[in-house]
Amino acid sequence: MRRQHPLIVAISYLTMVFLYLPLAGVAVFSVNAARRGMVWKGFTLKWYLKLFENDWILEAAWNTLVLAVVSTIIATILGTILAIAMDRFPWRSRTSNFLDIILHIPVIIPDIILAASLVVAFGLLRLASSIFEPGLLNMIIGHITFQIAFVALVVRSRLVAIGSEVEEAARDLFATNWYLLRKVMLPLLMPGIIAGAMLAFTLSLDDFVISFFTAGPESQTLPLFIFAAVRRGVTPQIHALSTLIMLITVVLVVLTERFTRHR
Amino acid sequence: MKRADSILTWYGELTTRQQLLKRGSLLLTPGMLWLMLFLVLPSLVLVVVSVVTRGAYGQLEWTFTLENYKRLAGFTLFGWTPDYLMILWRSVVVAFFTTLVSVILSYPLCFFIAGRPERSRYMWLTLVIIPFWTNMVIRAYAWFLILSPELPFARLAAILGFIPDGAPLYPNAFAVYLGMVSMFLPFVTLPLYASVERLDWALVEAAQDLYASRVRTFTQAILPQTMPGLSVGIILTFVPAMGMFVVPDLLGGAKYMLVGNLIQQQFGASRDWPFGAAISMGLMVLTMIGLQIYRRKGKEIEVI
Amino acid sequence: MNPNQDPTTDQGLTVKHICKQFGDVIALDDVTLNVASGEFFTLLGPSGCGKTTLLRIIAGLELADSGQVFSGGKDITRLPAIKRQVNTVFQSYALFPHLTIYENIAFGLRSRKFPDAEIKKRVNRRLEMLDLSPMAQRHPHQLSGGQKQRVALARALVNEPDVLLLDEPMSALDARLRAQVQEDLRRLQRKLGRTFILVTHDQSEALVCSDRLAVMRQGRVVQCGSPEEVYDNPTDSFVAKFLGAANLIPCTKAPGGVQTAFGFLALDKQPSWQEGTVAIRPEWIGIGDKEPERNGIRARVTEIIYRGTNFDLWLEPGPLRVRTSSYRRIDPGREVWLELASKELVILEDEAR
Numbered sequence: 055m056r057r058q059h060p061l062i063v064a065i066s067y068l069t070m071v072f073l074y075l076p077l078a079g080v081a082v083f084s085v086n087a088a089r090r091g092m093v094w095k096g097f098t099l100k101w102y103l104k105l106f107e108n109d110w111i112l113e114a115a116w117n118t119l120v121l122a123v124v125s126t127i128i129a130t131i132l133g134t135i136l137a138i139a140m141d142r143f144p145w146r147s148r149t150s151n152f153l154d155i156i157l158h159i160p161v162i163i164p165d166i167i168l169a170a171s172l173v174v175a176f177g178l179l180r181l182a183s184s185i186f187e188p189g190l191l192n193m194i195i196g197h198i199t200f201q202i203a204f205v206a207l208v209v210r211s212r213l214v215a216i217g218s219e220v221e222e223a224a225r226d227l228f229a230t231n232w233y234l235l236r237k238v239m240l241p242l243l244m245p246g247i248i249a250g251a252m253l254a255f256t257l258s259l260d261d262f263v264i265s266f267f268t269a270g271p272e273s274q275t276l277p278l279f280i281f282a283a284v285r286r287g288v289t290p291q292i293h294a295l296s297t298l299i300m301l302i303t304v305v306l307v308v309l310t311e312r313f314t315r316h317r
Numbered sequence: 318m319k320r321a322d323s324i325l326t327w328y329g330e331l332t333t334r335q336q337l338l339k340r341g342s343l344l345l346t347p348g349m350l351w352l353m354l355f356l357v358l359p360s361l362v363l364v365v366v367s368v369v370t371r372g373a374y375g376q377l378e379w380t381f382t383l384e385n386y387k388r389l390a391g392f393t394l395f396g397w398t399p400d401y402l403m404i405l406w407r408s409v410v411v412a413f414f415t416t417l418v419s420v421i422l423s424y425p426l427c428f429f430i431a432g433r434p435e436r437s438r439y440m441w442l443t444l445v446i447i448p449f450w451t452n453m454v455i456r457a458y459a460w461f462l463i464l465s466p467e468l469p470f471a472r473l474a475a476i477l478g479f480i481p482d483g484a485p486l487y488p489n490a491f492a493v494y495l496g497m498v499s500m501f502l503p504f505v506t507l508p509l510y511a512s513v514e515r516l517d518w519a520l521v522e523a524a525q526d527l528y529a530s531r532v533r534t535f536t537q538a539i540l541p542q543t544m545p546g547l548s549v550g551i552i553l554t555f556v557p558a559m560g561m562f563v564v565p566d567l568l569g570g571a572k573y574m575l576v577g578n579l580i581q582q583q584f585g586a587s588r589d590w591p592f593g594a595a596i597s598m599g600l601m602v603l604t605m606i607g608l609q610i611y612r613r614k615g616k617e618i619e620v621i
Numbered sequence: 622m623n624p625n626q627d628p629t630t631d632q633g634l635t636v637k638h639i640c641k642q643f644g645d646v647i648a649l650d651d652v653t654l655n656v657a658s659g660e661f662f663t664l665l666g667p668s669g670c671g672k673t674t675l676l677r678i679i680a681g682l683e684l685a686d687s688g689q690v691f692s693g694g695k696d697i698t699r700l701p702a703i704k705r706q707v708n709t710v711f712q713s714y715a716l717f718p719h720l721t722i723y724e725n726i727a728f729g730l731r732s733r734k735f736p737d738a739e740i741k742k743r744v745n746r747r748l749e750m751l752d753l754s755p756m757a758q759r760h761p762h763q764l765s766g767g768q769k770q771r772v773a774l775a776r777a778l779v780n781e782p783d784v785l786l787l788d789e790p791m792s793a794l795d796a797r798l799r800a801q802v803q804e805d806l807r808r809l810q811r812k813l814g815r816t817f818i819l820v821t822h823d824q825s826e827a828l829v830c831s832d833r834l835a836v837m838r839q840g841r842v843v844q845c846g847s848p849e850e851v852y853d854n855p856t857d858s859f860v861a862k863f864l865g866a867a868n869l870i871p872c873t874k875a876p877g878g879v880q881t882a883f884g885f886l887a888l889d890k891q892p893s894w895q896e897g898t899v900a901i902r903p904e905w906i907g908i909g910d911k912e913p914e915r916n917g918i919r920a921r922v923t924e925i926i927y928r929g930t931n932f933d934l935w936l937e938p939g940p941l942r943v944r945t946s947s948y949r950r951i952d953p954g955r956e957v958w959l960e961l962a963s964k965e966l967v968i969l970e971d972e973a974r
Contacts, residue, residue: 136348164560
């Protein structure tokens with residue numbers, strides 16, 4: 055361990071304070087009995103309890119969850135198959151470059167452009183069928199679209215890490231294609247698939263922009279709810295909701311770290 | 318050139334190229350079809366819509382025109398206003414400075430974490446990751462509290478005359494920058510850390526012996542080695558920052574609009590999809606330019 | 622060049638006129654070899670000589686551009702790997718990390734749907750044979766390098782292949798372990814009586830393990846024969862220097878022997894060329910105080926290197942390397958007589974100049 059320049063240490067601590075100060079503020083005021091203002095009126099958990107009485111919030115939470123689960127499942131399946139297709143076949147370099155670019159689009163492009171194009175696309179699809187009204191279906195479709203890319207990238211890096219020797223060994227040991235897939239490829243790929251799925255899940259829970267542009271009146275998610283609420287004015291209830299979400303994030307992060315470290 | 322029906326071995330399987338590609342295409346279809354349908358096609362539609370007219374009630378009228386682009390460039394009925402171009406430019410500037418400040422703060426932070434004993438490193442990284450994964454709406458509005466009039470920051474600004482007495486320290490440019498940097502800092506720190514962790518300190522120490530100044534030590538020994546992580550961090554910050562709309566909306570208000578807000582307006586209240594599409598294309602162009610510069614700079618720095 | 626004049630059999634493994642190119646690089650150039658059934662055969666050569674490519678072609682993991690592969694008389698050239706009765710021990714073992722040792726070994730049997738009882742019998746037998754029984758329920762990452770290698774062996778052998786292929790199996794082991802493992806491998810092969818084909822760049826490994834070996838270079842077989850044959854009678858300087866050490870002496874043919882920079886050296890046989898090279902291994906050079914009757918060279922020791930089992934002396938003129946037993950320490954500066962006995966001088970037939 056090298057001795058560290060005090061300036062570096064100081065800046066680092068200040069930076070961390072900078073990162074956490076606003077979040078700490080929200081957490082502190084979520085347990086403040088005062089309805090408004092910055093005065094401290096005592097510790098209370100009543101704002102948290104009020105959350106569970108708030109139908110809007112409960113509905114938004116449910117929507118958020120349903121959206122995340124459904125889109126993650128579909129995106130993981132599609133993304134995994136896509137990753138295998140891209141990595142394990144002898145494409146000409148032009149083809150594989152093209153596929154690669156398409157895969158990187160959602161990652162590189164600002165998501166507001168994706169959102170705008172989805173709005174326009176759904177607008178036109180609406181002329182064909184009314185199921186494309188702004189709502190949960192549109193949101194699911196939007197989420198899946200960017201999730202596929204992330205899942206595919208994660209799974210593909212795992213495929214590359216697995217390499218070819220294990221597959222050749224399996225064939226040397228008389229495995230048919232199907233046997234190889236079931237008994238060797240998928241088990242070895244599973245950590246990557248799960249990592250991709252967790253990434254997709256978190257991205258969906260957190261998403262604001264795509265959801266904002268594709269949501270309908272019945273399909274508020276928590277981020278959308280909070281956004282609408284704070285524009286009207288911050289309340290302790292919102293702080294409570296936010297703090298709760300932050301705690302869940304912490305739990306998810308720690309769980310993910312545990313999982314990826316374990317492997 | 319390999320013939321399509323030539324036999325080969327592929328991962329130990331004896332088969333023809335044709336069969337493999339057939340199988341591959343089958344597997345490729347679901348994912349690629351989806352991406353084509355909901356990613357590529359909509360983007361192309363967006364381009365088309367950008368040259369279309371807005372009808373009286375906000376619907377699309379299929380008369381082709383370059384009006385939207387002209388408007389973006391500032392040519393309205395009442396002469397030339399640079400308003401929209403200003404917004405585009407401002408987004409670039411904000412994104413640039415956000416990235417710059419994030420990089421400046423990330424390096425010390427990364428060195429700090431890398432210098433920690435093994436066990437606490439994991440803890441520090443988790444501390445950086447938690448805000449990274451926290452919802453951006455929460456992270457943005459949380460500044461309302463810190464910048465509120467009762468707290469010393471706003472009070473100080475009032476005393477110094479920057480804002481009227483009793484006013485919060487938002488919405489304004491400063492608040493937007495605060496919000497942006499706090500939002501994107503982990504986007505630089507985390508990839509950069511991956512490179513800093515692998516730094517060959519022996520090289521750095523050798524450079525310190527060779528060069529008198531710290532600056533040269535940094536540019537010659539540290540910067541090249543951390544380039545991979547740094548470039549990922551820069552790209553993951555600069556491009557999304559240009560299109561950011563939550564932070565400027567909450568912390569900048571109507572006074573400090575960025576491209577994201579402008580686009581959102583067209584798809585929301587103004588219901589002017591063609592214009593919104595044109596602005597998106599403008600942002601797209603900026604993104605492409607940014608990516609190109611990034612790639613060129615990357616090559617330049619490799620030469621050094 | 623006629624590398625193949627060995628027991629041709631209809632059993633065993635034969636490759637005929639194998640050619641393989643990767644892009645512009647010629648990996649194998651018209652290679653023909655016979656491996657008798659039950660033989661321990663080694664492909665020896667520096668990296669890039671094509672030996673691993675040849676092994677993979679035999680395994681079915683690579684397809685030759687032209688040529689044929691026969692096993693037990695049958696043409697298996699176009700047979701896919703899963704249909705060949707050939708199994709491979711890979712260089713990095715390629716054990717399945719998600720399976721236990723037991724399941725790793727059982728893999729080739731399970732994939733062919735052998736009944737559980739039969740699998741249990743066979744796997745346990747191999748576990749015992751290779752001292753792996755206590756590890757049966759562990760996973761590869763819990764094992765040492767040597768143990769992983771034995772698992773890879775067991776995994777291949779349990780399928781009772783006609784030919785067992787080993788791709789540089791010792792390269793991941795440390796030097797001390799290697800010598801022991803080489804002998805163990807040899808004993809195992811003798812006990813099983815199965816055909817083994819080993820690929821290595823380590824010449825001592827080739828000498829210890831093989832019944833016969835083929836020295837390869839740049840996609841061609843340079844010389845083929847038993848270890849003693851190839852060691853005692855290398856056909857060119859590459860083989861002479863690749864297997865053990867050799868002093869190479871350029872010379873011209875003269876009546877009864879050759880003319881060299883050291884003078885005339887008598888030979889037992891006449892070389893086929895006019896100008897060429899003869900070789901003599903360091904341990905075959907006699908060293909003493911008296912001038913020998915024939916083929917004597919007066920030389921001075923310039924350097925002495927201690928190797929534990931022996932000394933290596935460097936002498937001028939030459940430079941010549943001579944190996945003496947560790948009892949005879951001769952210090953630098955001493956003048957001695959060297960005898961390059963005619964029966965020890967090897968004519969490098971393929972090294973005409």
